[in-house]
Amino acid sequence: xxxxxxxxxxxxxxxxxxxxxxxxxxxxxxxxxxxxxxxxxxxxxxxxxxxxxxxxxxxxxxxxxxxxxxxxxxxxxxxxxxxxxxxxxxxxxxxxxxxxxxxxxxxxxxxxxxxxxxxxxxxxxxxxxxxxxxxxxxxxxxxxxxx
Numbered sequence: 306x307x308x309x310x311x312x313x314x315x316x317x318x319x320x321x322x323x324x325x326x327x328x329x330x331x332x333x334x335x336x337x338x339x340x341x342x343x344x345x346x347x348x349x350x351x352x353x354x355x356x357x358x359x360x361x362x363x364x365x366x367x368x369x370x371x372x373x374x375x376x377x378x379x380x381x382x383x384x385x386x387x388x389x390x391x392x393x394x395x396x397x398x399x400x401x402x403x404x405x406x407x408x409x410x411x412x413x414x415x416x417x418x419x420x421x422x423x424x425x426x427x428x429x430x431x432x433x434x435x436x437x438x439x440x441x442x443x444x445x446x447x448x449x450x451x452x
Contacts, residue, residue, distance in 0.1 A: 307398055308405035309415050310342040312449050317344040321354040326450025343397050344408035345390030345414040345433040358383050359413050359421035391433040398442050409447035417446030
């Protein structure tokens with residue numbers, strides 16, 4: 306399973322913290338599933354820590370279709386880095402034969418049900434989730450930090 310690296314304890318969030326989710330670790334172990342840790346934002350070349358970022362307007366699909374951008378809270382365009390990270394997540398799934406991912410909810414990359422647009426939490430997927438779903442990968446959002 307592809308798993309957001311922050312959910313397994315890697316300090317790769319924008320603020321250099323993690324979202325270790327022990328419940329997810331147990332669930333994967335009970336099913337005999339192996340976590341392939343992946344952080345799209347780091348893979349795309351964004352450092353840690355990094356400024357918060359979000360979809361500038363519309364949706365992740367709009368970014369993938371070239372109608373919107375990913376920007377930091379300072380207005381810097383980081384679309385190329387987010388797209389590279391999403392493509393890296395898809396490549397990792399293909400390389401490992403992964404058909405399901407557990408990704409960090411509310412992330413601009415990984416959110417499954419909710420993400421950030423124009424600095425606000427809104428319904429809809431993050432960029433990596435949108436790309437994975439376009440290619441038939443099931444994505445389940447995990448809030449993180451469950452005991």
